[in-house]
Amino acid sequence: MREIAxxxxxxxxxxxxxxxxxxxxxxxxxRQDNRLRIEISDNGSxxxxxxxxxxxxxxxxxxxxxxxxxxxxxxxxxxxxCGGEFHIQSSQGQGxxxxxxxxxxxxxxAPMGDMSSTIVALLVGNPKVDFFxxxxxxGRQFAIDTQEIKKEIEGVSISDPAVIQYLNRTVxxxxxxxxxxxxxxxx
Amino acid sequence: MAKxxxxxxxxxxxxxxxxxxxxxxxxxxxxxxxxxxxxxxAGARDVMAALMEELAEADVQxxxxxxxxxxxxxxxxxxxxxxxMGENPIVYKEMNTNKMRQVFKRHVLQxxxxxxxxxxxx
Numbered sequence: 001m002r003e004i005a006x007x008x009x010x011x012x013x014x015x016x017x018x019x020x021x022x023x024x025x026x027x028x029x030x031r032q033d034n035r036l037r038i039e040i041s042d043n044g045s046x047x048x049x050x051x052x053x054x055x056x057x058x059x060x061x062x063x064x065x066x067x068x069x070x071x072x073x074x075x076x077x078x079x080x081x082c083g084g085e086f087h088i089q090s091s092q093g094q095g096x097x098x099x100x101x102x103x104x105x106x107x108x109x110a111p112m113g114d115m116s117s118t119i120v121a122l123l124v125g126n127p128k129v130d131f132f133x134x135x136x137x138x139g140r141q142f143a144i145d146t147q148e149i150k151k152e153i154e155g156v157s158i159s160d161p162a163v164i165q166y167l168n169r170t171v172x173x174x175x176x177x178x179x180x181x182x183x184x185x186x187x
Numbered sequence: 188m189a190k191x192x193x194x195x196x197x198x199x200x201x202x203x204x205x206x207x208x209x210x211x212x213x214x215x216x217x218x219x220x221x222x223x224x225x226x227x228x229a230g231a232r233d234v235m236a237a238l239m240e241e242l243a244e245a246d247v248q249x250x251x252x253x254x255x256x257x258x259x260x261x262x263x264x265x266x267x268x269x270x271x272m273g274e275n276p277i278v279y280k281e282m283n284t285n286k287m288r289q290v291f292k293r294h295v296l297q298x299x300x301x302x303x304x305x306x307x308x309x
Contacts, residue, residue: 001228010227017256063257070224114232121235125222125254144191152193153200159252161243162199170191 001074003113004102008038009121010071011098015042016126020095023122024132029112031138034104036084036112041097047090055088075100082106116171119144120164127159133171137178144171215249216295219268223257229264230283237284238267241291250295263306269294280306 001007008025015023020042028037047055054060058073075098076086083103090096102109119133123146130150134143144167150158157163220226220235238252258266263280269290270276277300279290286304293299 006227006232009222009232010224013222013227013254013256016254070228074224074228117232117236120239121220121222121232121254124235124239124252125220149191149196152196153203156200156203160203161239161246162203163196164239165243166195166199167191170195 001078002110004036004038004110005113005115005118007071007075007078007100007110008040008115009118011040011075012042012118012122012131014071015040015044015096016122016129018042018044018046018096020044020129022130022132025119025134027112027115027135029104029135029137031104036102036104036109037099038101039097039099041095043095046092046094046096047088048092052088052090056086072098078102078110082109115175116168119171120168123167124159124164127157135175135178137175138181140178140181142171142174142178213249213272214251215272217251217253217268217270217272218291218295219253219255219270221256221258221264221266221268222254223261223264225257225261226264226266231265233284234265234267234282234287237287238291241288245291245296247296260306266306268309271295271298276309278306278309279304 001010012023012025023040023042026039051060051062056073056076058070072088079086079100079102083106084101087099088096115135119131122131131146132143134141146158153163218238220231220238222231235254242250242252260266265282267279267282267287267290268276269279277294279286279301282304290301290304294301
């Protein structure tokens with residue numbers, strides 16, 4: 001994958017395929033610790049233990065449409081080649097949590113990429129699923145929870161183009177501000 | 188902590204509610220962007236973004252956009268399926284943002300299947 005944000009989109013879509021109705025995405029860019037950490041958790045059906053043990057083997061998949069499972073094995077390989085770590089916890093019926101960490105300045109680390117497009121793609125494609133997204137850069141945090149947003153715009157779909165455009169712009173601006181080190185001007 | 192501006196959301200809600208009591212009508216066209224690992228790696232997210240831009244610009248209410256998983260035809264990703272209700276769904280292959288804009292303008296809005304980009308009729 002060319003961006004960490006694309007890995008996140010991919011792993012979050014896994015959760016949705018597993019029937020999750022709530023997905024949490026947590027990104028922590030700790031530049032002073034030279035660490036980038038991402039965590040994606042869902043409340044989907046979970047992964048059976050016999051598959052979980054072999055999850056990083058690309059030739060293992062429960063899917064029927066192709067015989068190789070790519071997403072998790074790609075993320076694990078990306079983390080490991082950047083001096084990082086990869087963990088997956090899953091319990092059947094309760095959900096799955098995937099954590100990957102990267103050495104921030106590792107030459108092979110893909111750029112963070114376009115997180116606002118990732119969030120927007122998730123919202124548009126899955127308006128019934130709730131997403132919590134938190135992004136921290138050097139201790140400064142930005143977070144949105146679609147459950148709260150849906151309450152505010154009651155009656156209007158979160159995937160309405162006007163809402164999507166607004167959220168896209170807001171996330172982009174907020175992340176820009178976090179990266180530049182200033183407080184966001186949004187309340 | 189940076190947060191969303193609730194007032195902005197309220198304004199958007201009011202604006203949309205006023206403009207479109209029609210918005211709860213029937214779905215005329217369903218557009219599916221296939222977002223498996225293969226599709227995402229090949230550029231499906233940007234295709235989805237272009238589709239949303241077109242949708243906002245065209246200001247139509249009867250088009251529904253959904254994401255789905257891998258179709259099993261990974262080598263032709265990004266794949267996009269356009270289903271005009273009552274007609275056979277058309278799968279488009281090797282999409283990019285420009286092809287997506289063309290398919291939206293011609294097929295989704297005007298009903299002309301773009302056979303040059305099509306993989307199959309399902």
